[in-house]
Amino acid sequence: MTSKRPKSTGNGVGSKGKGKDKKNDADSPADSVDIFPMVLTSATQEMFGCRADEDVTGDNPYKLLRKDDILQDMRTRAAVSDFSPAKQLVTDYPEEEILLVYDIDFIHGQSFYLVLTVETKDKMLSLPASEEGVAAEAVPSEVFVQEKTPEPQPWVSLGSEQEIEEESVTDSRPRLKYKISRARREFGARVCFSSRNAADTKDGHMECSSYQDRSFSLRQMERQSAVQAIPALHSSSTQTIWRYPKNMCTQYEPREFSEEEKENCLQSESLKNFVNSVAWRFETALQQNEIMDVFLDDWKALKEDDGGYGGKADTHLKEYQSFTDLHFSKEKTISDINWHPTINGVIAVSVIERLSFEDRINASTKLLLNPSLILFWSFSDPINPQLLLECPDDVFSFEFCPSDPNIIVGGCMNGQVVLWDISAHVERLQGTRSSGGKNMAANANAFAFEDKRAEETPVVRYCAVSAIESGHKAPITDVQWLPENFEVTRLGVPVENKSQICVQVITCAPDCCVMFWDIRTPRMATQPMTDRRQKAEEKPLENPHGVPNTFKHLDLTWKPLVRVALPKIDTSGEYSPLKFSLQDNTCDSHTGSNADRPRLQTERSEANPEYALLRVPSAKHVKPLEDVVSKFYVGTEDGELIYTDWKLEKDHDSGRLFSKTSTRLFLNDGYWSQSRPAVFFIGKEDGNIDVWDLLEKTHEPSQTQNITTAQITCIKPWIVSSKQHLLAVSDHLGTLHILEVPWTLRTPSSNEKLSTRKYFEKEVDRLVYFEKRMETRSKEKRDMEAEETRKRTEPVMPEKAEEQILEEALKDYKDYLALEKVILKDMGLLVDTDDSSDI
Amino acid sequence: MAEVEETLKRIQGQKGVQGIIIVNAEGIPIKTTMDNTSTVQYAGLIHQLVMKARGTIRDIDPQNDLTFLRIRSKKNEIMIAPDKDYFLIVIQNPSD
Numbered sequence: 001m002t003s004k005r006p007k008s009t010g011n012g013v014g015s016k017g018k019g020k021d022k023k024n025d026a027d028s029p030a031d032s033v034d035i036f037p038m039v040l041t042s043a044t045q046e047m048f049g050c051r052a053d054e055d056v057t058g059d060n061p062y063k064l065l066r067k068d069d070i071l072q073d074m075r076t077r078a079a080v081s082d083f084s085p086a087k088q089l090v091t092d093y094p095e096e097e098i099l100l101v102y103d104i105d106f107i108h109g110q111s112f113y114l115v116l117t118v119e120t121k122d123k124m125l126s127l128p129a130s131e132e133g134v135a136a137e138a139v140p141s142e143v144f145v146q147e148k149t150p151e152p153q154p155w156v157s158l159g160s161e162q163e164i165e166e167e168s169v170t171d172s173r174p175r176l177k178y179k180i181s182r183a184r185r186e187f188g189a190r191v192c193f194s195s196r197n198a199a200d201t202k203d204g205h206m207e208c209s210s211y212q213d214r215s216f217s218l219r220q221m222e223r224q225s226a227v228q229a230i231p232a233l234h235s236s237s238t239q240t241i242w243r244y245p246k247n248m249c250t251q252y253e254p255r256e257f258s259e260e261e262k263e264n265c266l267q268s269e270s271l272k273n274f275v276n277s278v279a280w281r282f283e284t285a286l287q288q289n290e291i292m293d294v295f296l297d298d299w300k301a302l303k304e305d306d307g308g309y310g311g312k313a314d315t316h317l318k319e320y321q322s323f324t325d326l327h328f329s330k331e332k333t334i335s336d337i338n339w340h341p342t343i344n345g346v347i348a349v350s351v352i353e354r355l356s357f358e359d360r361i362n363a364s365t366k367l368l369l370n371p372s373l374i375l376f377w378s379f380s381d382p383i384n385p386q387l388l389l390e391c392p393d394d395v396f397s398f399e400f401c402p403s404d405p406n407i408i409v410g411g412c413m414n415g416q417v418v419l420w421d422i423s424a425h426v427e428r429l430q431g432t433r434s435s436g437g438k439n440m441a442a443n444a445n446a447f448a449f450e451d452k453r454a455e456e457t458p459v460v461r462y463c464a465v466s467a468i469e470s471g472h473k474a475p476i477t478d479v480q481w482l483p484e485n486f487e488v489t490r491l492g493v494p495v496e497n498k499s500q501i502c503v504q505v506i507t508c509a510p511d512c513c514v515m516f517w518d519i520r521t522p523r524m525a526t527q528p529m530t531d532r533r534q535k536a537e538e539k540p541l542e543n544p545h546g547v548p549n550t551f552k553h554l555d556l557t558w559k560p561l562v563r564v565a566l567p568k569i570d571t572s573g574e575y576s577p578l579k580f581s582l583q584d585n586t587c588d589s590h591t592g593s594n595a596d597r598p599r600l601q602t603e604r605s606e607a608n609p610e611y612a613l614l615r616v617p618s619a620k621h622v623k624p625l626e627d628v629v630s631k632f633y634v635g636t637e638d639g640e641l642i643y644t645d646w647k648l649e650k651d652h653d654s655g656r657l658f659s660k661t662s663t664r665l666f667l668n669d670g671y672w673s674q675s676r677p678a679v680f681f682i683g684k685e686d687g688n689i690d691v692w693d694l695l696e697k698t699h700e701p702s703q704t705q706n707i708t709t710a711q712i713t714c715i716k717p718w719i720v721s722s723k724q725h726l727l728a729v730s731d732h733l734g735t736l737h738i739l740e741v742p743w744t745l746r747t748p749s750s751n752e753k754l755s756t757r758k759y760f761e762k763e764v765d766r767l768v769y770f771e772k773r774m775e776t777r778s779k780e781k782r783d784m785e786a787e788e789t790r791k792r793t794e795p796v797m798p799e800k801a802e803e804q805i806l807e808e809a810l811k812d813y814k815d816y817l818a819l820e821k822v823i824l825k826d827m828g829l830l831v832d833t834d835d836s837s838d839i
Numbered sequence: 840m841a842e843v844e845e846t847l848k849r850i851q852g853q854k855g856v857q858g859i860i861i862v863n864a865e866g867i868p869i870k871t872t873m874d875n876t877s878t879v880q881y882a883g884l885i886h887q888l889v890m891k892a893r894g895t896i897r898d899i900d901p902q903n904d905l906t907f908l909r910i911r912s913k914k915n916e917i918m919i920a921p922d923k924d925y926f927l928i929v930i931q932n933p934s935d
Contacts (some may be wrong), residue, residue, distance in 0.1 A: 081848045254879035255867050265869045270924055271861070272843055278920040281907050285918050289933035295911060552919050585929040 034120040036086050037103065037110035044082045049071065050099075061102035062125060067093055077176070089116050134665050161441055317689065317705055317739040320726060323349075324735040334730035336397045339718040341405045345379035346386070346429050347718075347728055349736050350410065352394035374398060374410065374420075376429065377736065386429055388459045389420050397479045403501040407519075410462075411476025411507050417517055418467040425458055470559040472509035488516050488561065504561070515560040648673045653738060671715045676752060679745060683712030683729060691745060695755055707737055717741065847872075856903060857915065860928040862886060869925070881917075885928055889921050 039174045045051040048065055055063065070090050074081045090098060099115040101124070115121045178558045198204040257265070265271060332351040340346035351373055376387035391412060396409030406423040422429075482488065482504040505517045626819060670682045682690040682701070690701035710732035717727045725741035847859055851872060858873035866886030871878040893905040909921040915932045 020861050254883055255865070256879065257867050257869060262869050265863060266843065267840055271869075272840075274863075275843045275846050275924045275927065279850060280924065282850050282918060282927070282929055283853070283918050285907070285909060286850070286856065286929070286931055289931060290854050290915060293933055 024813065033486055034115060034117045035108050036116055037113040038082060038086060039110050040082050040112050042099075044073070061104065063100045063102070064097040065100050067096055067098055074529040085115075086114055089114070089806075091301040094118060095121075109494065130728060182734060208266035214368045215795045261422045267661050316703075317691075317707075317727060317741060317745075318735060321379060321382060322735055323347075323382055323385075324733075325375060325739070326382075332734045333732045334713055334736060335395065337714045337716045337728045337730050338398060338400055338734065339716060339728065340429070341400050341402060343405070343426075343429055344720060346376060346739075347378075347736070348374055348376045348389075348398075348400075348408075349730060350391075350395040350398055351734060352396065352413070354732065354734075372412075374408070379738075385457055387422065387425050388420070388457055390459055390461045391418055392416060392465055392477075393464065394477055396477055399481055401481055401502050403484050409479055409519075411472075411479040411483065411509070413475040414468070415472035415474060415476060415507065415509060415511070417471060417476065417479070417507055418462045419464040419519065420460060421463045422460055425460060428458070467559055472507065472510040472511050472515065473514060476507050476509045479505060481505055482516075487518075488755065507560075514564045516564070518561045671717055681715050681717070681727065683715045685711040687712055687731065688767050689715070689727075689729065689739075694759055696753065698759075706737065707731070707739070708733070844847075852935045853931070855932045862926050862928065864924050873930075881886055881928060884913075885917070885919060886926075889919055889926060894923060 040048075042051070045055075047067065048063070049055050067090060070083050074083050074087055074090075078084070093116065095118055097240065098123045101113050101115060103111055103113050115124060140643055184384040187407050196204070331354060333354040334349045335352045336350045353372075362482055374389035374391065374395060375385040376389075378386045389408065389410075391410060393414045393416065394411040395410040395418070396411055398408055398521055403406035406421055407421040408422065410418045410420070412418055425739065467524060481502045484502045487504050503519050505519065506514060507517065508514045676693075677694050679691065682692065684690060686706075687705050688704050689712065691705070693702040696702045707729055712729055712731050714730045715727065717725060719725050721728040725746040727739045727811045729737045731737070847870075850856065850875040850896070851859055858871070860868050860873065860881055862882045862885070867884050868878045868882040873881075889908060890912075892908055892912055895932050896903050896905045908921070908926070910917045910919075914915055915930055918929045918931065920927045
């Protein structure tokens, strides 16, 4: 083919140059006519001297072989000869010598090949010499051919010059030139402004009036708007919860030393030195504090005392109101007063007959017809009582229940204890207080009904009455509720009160008994079924007198819980108590109870406890309270005051506090002031009220005021508000006076409590000292007596007669005079006088 | 030992003193006249306060040192005397 081709035949030689290998594949099919690949065995190789790698190598692969030799070989070895396949070809070969090429790279498929044409042989043999030159020549020419540059051809217009012409900017007409000039003198000259009316010329002003733009009145029925869907881009993130340990709570204990370590420290020298060196600083500081309190504000302390000067003149108890009833309190006297604990302005008094015991017996039949009453007065109505409580007999003392002001307990003259429940009438009492004004208006209007109104005062019968046999045998002189913190078991042990309401009452009477009563259903060990059924049947029974069923379980069967007798301490016999007073007891578990009390009271008013359902708890379930003092003070008929214990155990602590004092005037009643710790009020038999101020005078009352002509039977103070303190005083005539306590008597001075306490402590110390003195005195007396007896047993000394004593005295005097003379003589002062005249 | 007792008694005998505590340098009470709960409470809190106060004084002037600390509150006064190894705390109610 072309000059490119000769390279292929030189492939065997140039097989070292790798670049020419690629031509080989195209060449080999074209050379199959000239080339005859064949295999030569080693025997044949030896025979012809063309051993591989020895005679013929890669460098010199050509071997010329004689045709005759080959033919000879073919004849001798016939089929076995290697040349047998090429027999015909060899025979046809024109020349004498045939070329055998060692094909080291197996280009033609076998290790040798025969070149069958002369031209090829020539070419092959001649090639190795000029092969290099041809190859070198071939390459540049090839490259040269490829890099021939394109020849420029004529430009064919495709219409683009029109576009260019359109785009280009050329002048359509020659450009105009203007020259503008201004006179030089006008530069910087003054400018004259003149006005001109815009309407002078037609074009003076240009008006742009508003018009309705038609384009906006057109409604676009169709509008093209482009919508493009975009992928919603969400931003989200996650974060692993890195749980790191966090302190929820720590519980720790303070470090402390054990006993030995403490001892070690205490014994050490350094501690001793330290304490010694440091002690003086402390003493200085402590004494500084003691000497003068630098933080005390003197001005502030002064201010509190200052107010006393203003109202000094006003120390009288002013009369505020007085109540008396013509119907009910005529010929009667008031025995006890009680303010209603929750409703302001309501006060209850118990009225009893003003007769001595004998008269009572004489008039007993008449008395049975007149019922005994407790009257309720309200400040809004001074004439008519608001409520009447009926009693089986005259009530000497009564009290409102502190936890439920609708329950009232009273003690009668016949020894019975009575209970009332006024829940049904509470609104009436409250209504009169709050709507006092309205009532007056209604009164004026309803004049005709006045009589009816007077009769409308409701009468409440008692709910329950104690059993006559088990009550007191003498008139009950004092009744008190036990505070709601604790209650008392059958043995008198104070235990925890689970229900937190007052359920127990203490009464005392001159029959030498103090009794505890419980208003709950008593525990029966065995209650026969018949009784229970009977009770169930009785329930639907209508109570005939309209009495509420609150205490039905107690009526007529009420027995006291505990009966305490008061044996006398020094002598035999018993005390007959008239009044008693309990200590204020608060117990551990209810320290906050005082603060909660007002709240509790309002709660309780909505849900009145069912007293019938309350049961006295068994002694096992309640916790006994150790810190409740079960001692109380009792005032007796003989005028003594005793401090004793109600527990049914041997008590070591009772004592008699002071023995009877005889006063000319009986003191009938007294009460401590509720706001000033050093003040108390005493009511006397002559109708005077004594106000004692312990800080002013301790041996007599600080002031006396006459209230009424009859004797005063009861005093009770009450705090209505911080500005108004009232004192209720009742007298023998049946009138109830309400007095207002002036500012001086109701406002405590600063440190009054402290001063009063100090006064009492002083008094106690004085009494203790007194006792000690008595003891020492008695001891001295005994000693003296012992000495005297001792003296008497000794030999009696001769008694000097009186004259003898006188003589001796005279003798002494004479001796003295002589001595005097001698001294004076020595001093040279003596004047000789008559010494007998002056004696 | 007896001297220490005697000194403490003298301090205790002053008017209004409510309690005395001796605390070591780490805040552990060694001797006290009050109940245990209050003692450990006072010791722990006051120890921190004294450390702070002492640090303050020394920061201001390194040559200086705290000798006495008095804290007056509404109800009482706490006096503390610190030392190298111990401190003594006295609580007084001065108005009594």
